[in-house]
Amino acid sequence: MSPLCAPLPVLISLLFASVTAKATISPWPEGDGAALLAFKEKLDDGGGTALLSWNQSSHFCTWQGVTCGRRHLERVTAINLTAAGLTGQISPSIGNLSFLRSIFLNNNSLHGGIPSSIGHLRRLRFLVLRFNSLGEEIPLELVNCSELTIINLHGNRFVGSVPPWLGSFKRLTSLYLSNNSLTGVIPTSLANASSLEVLALHYNHIEGVIPEVLGRLARLRTLNLGVNNLTGTIPTSLYNLTSLQGLGMAVNHLSGELPADFGSKFRNLRKLLLSSNKFSGPFPSSITNCSDLENFELASNNFSGRLPPNMGRLAKLTWFIIFGNHFEAQTANDWDFLASLTNCSNLESVYLQSNNFGGSLPHLVANLSEKLQNLCVSDNLISGSIPPGIGNLAALQRFVLSYNNFIGDIPEGIGRLRHLRVLVLDDNSLSGHIPPTLGNLTLLLILNASLNALRGMHNSSHTWTPATPNLFIIVQQFSRRCHTERSCRLTLSVTGH
Template sequence: MEVTMLLLSLLLFLNSVNHFRFAATARTLFTNETDLLALLAFKDRITSDPSGVLSTWNATTHFCGWEGVTCGRKNQQRVIALDLSSRGLVGSLTPSIGNLTFLRKINLQNNSFFDAIPSHIGHLHRLQRLNLSFNSFVGGIPVELSNCSDLRRLDLKRIPLAGRIPDELRSLSKLEALRLEATNITGEIPPWLGNFSSLSLLTLWSNFFEGTIPEELGNLANLEYFEVSENMLSGIISLHLCNFSNLHFFNVANNQLQGSLPPTLGNALPRLNYLWLDGNRFEGPIPASIGNATRIGNIDFSNNRFSGQVPSNLGRLQGLYYLNLGGNQLEASDANGWEFLDSLTNCSFLRILALDDNRLGGILPKSIANLSIELHSLLIGSNHISGNIPSGIENLFNLYELAFEENLLTGNIPADIGKLQMLQALYLGGNRLTGTLPSSLGNLTRLNTLDLDGNAFEGPIPSSLGNLQHLADLDLSHNSLSGSIPKEIFNLSFLSNFVDFSDNNLIGELPLEVGSMTNLGALLLSGNKLSGEIPGTLSNCEVLENLFIDNNFLNGTIPASLSDIKALQNLDLSHNNLSGPIPELLANLHFLAYLNLSFNHLDGAVPTKGIFNNATAISLLGNDGLCGGIPELHLPACPRKSSNKRGRSHLVRVVIPIISAISCLTLIFLFVFLCWKQKPRKITRSPASSLDDTYPKVSYRELAEATERFSSTNLLGTGRYGSVYKGSLRCGNAVVAVKVFNMQQLGAIKSFVAECDALRIIRHRNLVKIITLCSGVDFRGYDFKALVFEFMPNGSLEEWLHPRISEQGMTNSLNVLQRLNIAIDVAEAMDYLHHNCQPPVVHCDLKPSNVLLDADMVAHVGDFGLAKILCEAKSMSLQNSANSTEVIRGTLGMSLQNTGQGDWSLHQVMCIAMESFFWRFLQERDQLMMHLTMD
């Protein structure tokens, strides 16, 4: 009996165990299905997955093994982390994400998610980290986030959100890091943030916050990183805000803050490393207590209203490497006022010293030559400094930039300046320097910019300047230089921005070598004593935009070949001894906006087309032999030639068929010639230089303002390595396209360098024009790189070849002639890159989306992120081998897959263009002839 009872009890126990196991299994299966369905709903909302990350999300693998998904250790069946950052995903975020209730971490940064952030995220009560940065979410910050009471880190950088910070978020008392950068947030900074005792990082830069910085933030004893730059904050920096004893980074730049700084500012910040106050309205003296914050390495007080003397104890900052005090009202008039410079000689890590645009006067102390040998930039321009350029300046042999412009300096340029072998920019313009230009300037072989204008230099231009192979800007204007222009200068093929020799006493003829400057944008020779004829080789400078040779003694005729300079915008040949007629071909310069031919000896009929149809854009005064033109010029009528209308009509009927036949034969000849014969050209290799060293830089702040803080409304498009925004630069209100590189994307820096290397050496009317660039850091201290291009209002060829119906029901379309012109434009660009650019360049990513159209439907090739610069051997291989795989890169797009060449050559593009044009020409020939005859 006892045995029977024992067996019965054992059976009941086993049954209960199985029951519990079954219940546990059922619960596991149910929760598994919840997480599985939530992940599948996430996948369903993704419209583009270029990296293929979601291809692993299939039934062959348990979801805990899916890429980007992490399950917990205690319970292997629940998702605790979802990390799909930087995968290029496009889509919206599903509300089902709120069903992943065990989630502790979400990282979806650097993708292209759009629509609103779902409020269902508020269901994730275990969530500790949420990073949705660098996406396109819209709407406000969901108030439901207040339910995520365990949240430690909230990152919403670079998202076009709007509205205020919800007051409901005050419940996130465990928050350690809050990043709301460039999110278009408005309103005031909430004072309740001061209650987040664990907060160590608070960055709200580049938004629309207004009002004052709340004093309550002074309660954040653990705060290490504080950044509210690029807002509209006002008021003063109270003493209570200077109690951040653990603070390393303090940035309030580019607001409307005012008042004076607390005298004890430096005493309360013992660990401070970055102190950025630039771009505000601070006034009064710079507190001497700054010298007590001995860990400071970066100080930027520029563009404020600070006055008085610079504190003389800055030399105590042993780790100081960046000091920018430019754009203030700081003073110095004697040795006492310059004592701070003596002190800075103790800062052995100092690399940037900017004191420009102040009221510093007197003589520079000799101690300037004892500054750190690590110094890269020394900027003291736009002050009232007198005396000579200090001797010993050559000791700063690592200088990249030396700027003493717009001062009262006298004396000669020391010959030892040629020892600054690393120098890339030298600004000495706007002083009272005298003597001759030292030939040692030719030793500065890395120089990109040489600015010596507005002094009293005399004597010849040293021929040694021909050694400056990386020179892009050369300004010797407004001096008393004499002699002829050395031919060696005209052989500097990398001169790409401008050469300005105006207002000197230069004599002689313009040498034929002037045509070697094929990359030059502006040639300014006004106000000299140049003689002889205008060399026809100027037509080789096909990207020249500004040509000023007025007020000289030039004679002869105006070369008709100037019409080959298709990029020409401003031409001034006035006040010379030029004679003969005005070449009618000048009317074909579509970009020409200003033409001054006044006070010469020109004669004959004035053209009426092109720029000659705009009386306000041309000046022809002082040429008594001119006649005709449009009525607004008020010139005498030209003598009439007798004509016979009937004879002319008969002539038209006879000539038109002949012209038609000749045109057809010419096209056929071109078709055959270009398709089967291509003349090889000798290609020479020229040294390369980075664009970063060539073009003037703009600041991150200027680009942010130009694009309305990189607003999504100005977004023109996105690519693998960044985004392109439409913007308007303050200087001239020029409309531009800003290509911002995503430095977190693998390969972005390589693409930036490749594009810079290519753009540095190319200039052509059918290439997108580079205006400037930004290479530095943003206001967070992160790397920021962007290129600024001329804006193309008609978009890309892709949009015209595959048009979409607009809101007005209209579509873009191209007629046959436009297609032919675009094909020719692209072919001209490729021909230039392959044969006329030194060294040759292969685009490697030629496709319709990289062909942009300006207002006149002229095609411009852009996006040189995959471009390749060839050496001489490879360039010859490009011409002679049709099977080269060396140059196949990027999207096939318009590439020739069957030949293996990465770009179309001139003859290949022309062949295709001709082939598509012939059938249309033959169909319309008779009708065209009929209309011409009737007219």
Template sequence: MLIVLPLLLLCCGVGTVHSTTVHENSKDFLSLLEFKRGISDPKGALGNWINSTHICRWNGVKCTTTPPLRVMNVTLTGQSLAGTISPSLGNLTFLNHLDLSSNALVGTIPPLGHLKQLKNLFLNNNNLSGTIPDALANCSDLSLLDFSTNFLVGSIPPKLGLLSNLEYLNLGTNQLEGSIPDAFGQLVDLRSLLLETNRLSGEIPDAIFRLSSLQYLGLGYNMLRMALPPNMGDHFPNLVQLGLQSNFFEGPIPASIGNAIGLEAIDLSFNNFTGQIPSFGKLSNLSYLNLQHNDLVARGNESWEFLNALGN
């Protein structure tokens, strides 16, 4: 009996070792488990987020390829997840891609300022509320940021203008108020600025018109008001889509818009533009033009030349 007992203990010990997965980084492991605790998961997308499965094999999780293995990608889009986003995700310091889009998440955006390697952040198409945290400005590698189609309120933090690597910014379809930050003029690599369907007011900062990298500018369905700069089109050589509809813009439509030869879509409808319609004949890629509900005029044959030019 004295011999059998140690053998039994040894067998139990071996069984324990084989049934438990060793996680090289307990910080990432515990951070994701904390996130799971605040989530309702009707589709079972997080079903294998358990201790006996290695964290790098969890659904939606990808890790670095060399030890110690760290979480670098969490993608859980369209999984009907509900609940709140735990601040514990801010502990995943090797994370460079976080996509929780198209779910039913509620609550506020947690502080994620410690994620220095984060490049892509998608929280769009949820039910998030509250304000956009200033701390996001500390995520200095951010390239793509999409918070569209939520219930975010307050003003747009000017500190987002410090994200010098930002290429895509979509805050559309929220309840944001105030002005477009002047600091956005520092985002020299910005290709998409999409702020449509909010409650933004005031004027477009002059610096925005000098962002020559812009391809998509969507500011429709706000309360912006001003006369557009006469030379605005000359500063947007790469512009593909221009959406300024349903605001309070006034004055003439700048003829220079016709110099942004890459334009495919222009929507200036439901504003207070006046005067004649300029020629867009150089825009050989133009497939959509909406100028309805303005105070535009055409008197005499010369005023109708824009129609002939559209034949190009």
């Protein structure tokens, strides 16, 4: 019997079977499913599992990294393929996912540009593409995505200028354009993005001055403009940003003196990064009001004078980096800033080298944080002996005292610094013997005690057993490398002693 002549119930059954068969083969020949398949075509997961589920054997809402809406059940609202080992490009088909609110493709190896079709995503709130190899200019069409709250393009290869239209995003809270190749100036229109809490433009090629109008961003918590070509001074308006927790201006060409009430304005500051500029004058003692400060980095500037004696009020400090300035200390009172740092139990690094510090290094330095890993005071005018209790700093990895006027013996307690990797004592007036306890320093990579008046080891046949065969040793104009697999025998009977 011909199907056309079959009874009505049979015809209905045949029709239902036909529809069911087609649905099994392709349940969504168009729409979001098709857009996702086209998106996949431009990607490669390198044989991984990130895109393994992306096929028509299951519904696209169940695919890895895909989220669909609760009200609109078959509309994709989020793509999250973070650190999925992806290469390839972002397909223009992503612009067809009109309900998309979140795109997380960070920590992959994507290249090419952001397709202009992204401007169709009027509901987009989160665009996170950091740590890829994306390039070209940031597309103008992105301006249509007016709901954006986070844009994170950090760590890519974007070129061109910082788009002025970014200031039109009234909901934008975080803008990360750092670690790219952006040029031009900071657009004043960014001050119109009144919800901004994070503005990160560091590691680019941006030039010009810091716009005064940025002081209108009252909600700003992090401002990082470091490693650019900025000139001029810090605008006075920025001192109105009392919620600021991170201020990064390092490696620019900024100059001028900081106001006396600097620390009173920025009481919530946690990170202060001003290294490698041309700032001058005394550093404001009001910095001690910043009780949450963790990173204090002023290296390679022209700051001068004495440091506040109560730096220890900054109890949360981890990094104290002030090398390459003109800070001074002559009397014991001038060193109070360092003695007070014994209150900072989280301190990991103290870099004081290349300043004008004189007098004696306070013996209280031996009471610094048990977490201290780096202590460098080289290239100053420091005299007196090495603090005998230095062996108390059990976590110390780098101890550098070179180019000073230290006298006396090398403390035997240094041999207790079992984590020490670098010990540099050259160009002082140290005398006596090299203590045999240095043989306990099995992780030591560099020992430089040259240009002193040392006599070598107490035991001329002392055997050193380093963790590496490449320990580099310089003692009294004598240098050698350890190349033996298990030990390096030092016989340091220096001529003339």
